[in-house]
Amino acid sequence: MFRRVISSLASISPFSTAASAKSVMTSSPLRRPVKLALIQLATGSDKDVNLKRASEKVAEAAKNGANIVVLPECFNSPYGTEHFPNYAEPIPTPTRTFPTSETPSYTTLSTLASTHKIYLIGGSIPELDPETSELYNTSLTFSPTGTLLATHRKIHLFDIDIPGKIKFIESDVLSPGSTPTLVQTEYGSIGLGICYDIRFPELAMIAARKGAFLMLYPGAFNMTTGPLHWELLARARAADNQVYVGVCSPARRKEEDGEGYTAWGHSMVVDPNAEVAVATEEKEGIVEWVLKPERISEIRKGIPVTGQRRFDVYADVAVASPTEGVEV
Numbered sequence: 353m354f355r356r357v358i359s360s361l362a363s364i365s366p367f368s369t370a371a372s373a374k375s376v377m378t379s380s381p382l383r384r385p386v387k388l389a390l391i392q393l394a395t396g397s398d399k400d401v402n403l404k405r406a407s408e409k410v411a412e413a414a415k416n417g418a419n420i421v422v423l424p425e426c427f428n429s430p431y432g433t434e435h436f437p438n439y440a441e442p443i444p445t446p447t448r449t450f451p452t453s454e455t456p457s458y459t460t461l462s463t464l465a466s467t468h469k470i471y472l473i474g475g476s477i478p479e480l481d482p483e484t485s486e487l488y489n490t491s492l493t494f495s496p497t498g499t500l501l502a503t504h505r506k507i508h509l510f511d512i513d514i515p516g517k518i519k520f521i522e523s524d525v526l527s528p529g530s531t532p533t534l535v536q537t538e539y540g541s542i543g544l545g546i547c548y549d550i551r552f553p554e555l556a557m558i559a560a561r562k563g564a565f566l567m568l569y570p571g572a573f574n575m576t577t578g579p580l581h582w583e584l585l586a587r588a589r590a591a592d593n594q595v596y597v598g599v600c601s602p603a604r605r606k607e608e609d610g611e612g613y614t615a616w617g618h619s620m621v622v623d624p625n626a627e628v629a630v631a632t633e634e635k636e637g638i639v640e641w642v643l644k645p646e647r648i649s650e651i652r653k654g655i656p657v658t659g660q661r662r663f664d665v666y667a668d669v670a671v672a673s674p675t676e677g678v679e680v
């Protein structure tokens with residue numbers, strides 16, 4: 353029995369009462385053990401090949417018993433602003449359908465989820481909104497019956513410029529999403545972000561306050577920020593919220609593949625104690641881990657920050673200006 357629910361959290365304050373904080377603290381938000389698989393996929397410039405490779409790896413993960421399978425950011429396309437318009441697809445909705453030839457990534461993901469009876473977090477793909485002609489970096493989540501459960505549009509676009517190292521301006525071609533996403537599953541709820549979204553702790557905090565047991569970030573950090581921050585941020589989000597965190601990267605491009613964005617790799621699952629449970633290096637592979645309710649309960653019992661938050665003290669950070677009320 354799967355509820356077809358996408359909770360928009362935009363209208364819900366992340367700051368709930370002490371009473372609800374207590375209930376978050378005492379019971380695990382994960383209902384029963386669940387096997388998570390992160391597919392560190394080798395992607396290239398041929399969309400059909402990317403979809404075929406993703407299909408093979410998803411089948412392998414499912415055969416190994418995974419219940420929730422995750423693909424990386426931009427798994428159907430090279431990661432680059434010049435590529436997004438060429439690889440973008442519209443997303444069907446109940447009121448807006450397209451020939452399957454126009455939605456190969458959506459169709460492949462839905463079929464994979466139902467064939468293997470898994471929850472499939474389809475990394476992300478460039479999305480074209482046919483009504484506005486805007487492009488988004490969008491993650492599609494499907495239920496084990498192949499139903500679309502959630503559409504998460506990357507909220508924080510990757511616009512950075514580190515002189516001599518890396519300049520990337522997603523907002524040159526993409527528009528940002530504006531809705532945090534919490535996916536309801538039979539195991540409990542899962543918060544989603546895409547890559548740069550992980551730098552903004554608010555999304556994970558909102559999801560955890562709403563009862564998520566897991567934050568998932570399909571991502572593609574690079575050779576400058578990857579070694580610096582990828583693990584640090586995954587562990588930080590886990591420590592902040594005492595939830596599991598999964599970060600799923602493409603495999604690192606090989607030299608012979610020529611010019612292009614080089615992903616850091618190092619997909620990993622971090623446990624609610626902010627320890628790296630399992631990780632891989634730069635090559636293609638599958639990272640698997642069984643998430644356990646008692647691990648979350650044990651960590652929350654030992655360090656009970658979840659019930660010790662002082663919302664009576666904190667300013668509402670969502671509305672405060674950066675320096676308001678801060679003494680320097």
Ligand SMILES: NC(=O)CCC(=O)C(=O)O
Pocket residue numbers: 425509510546547548549551571572573574577578581
């Ligand atoms: N694809 C991305 O959003 C990359 C984010 C990144 O590398 C970072 O340092 O943040």
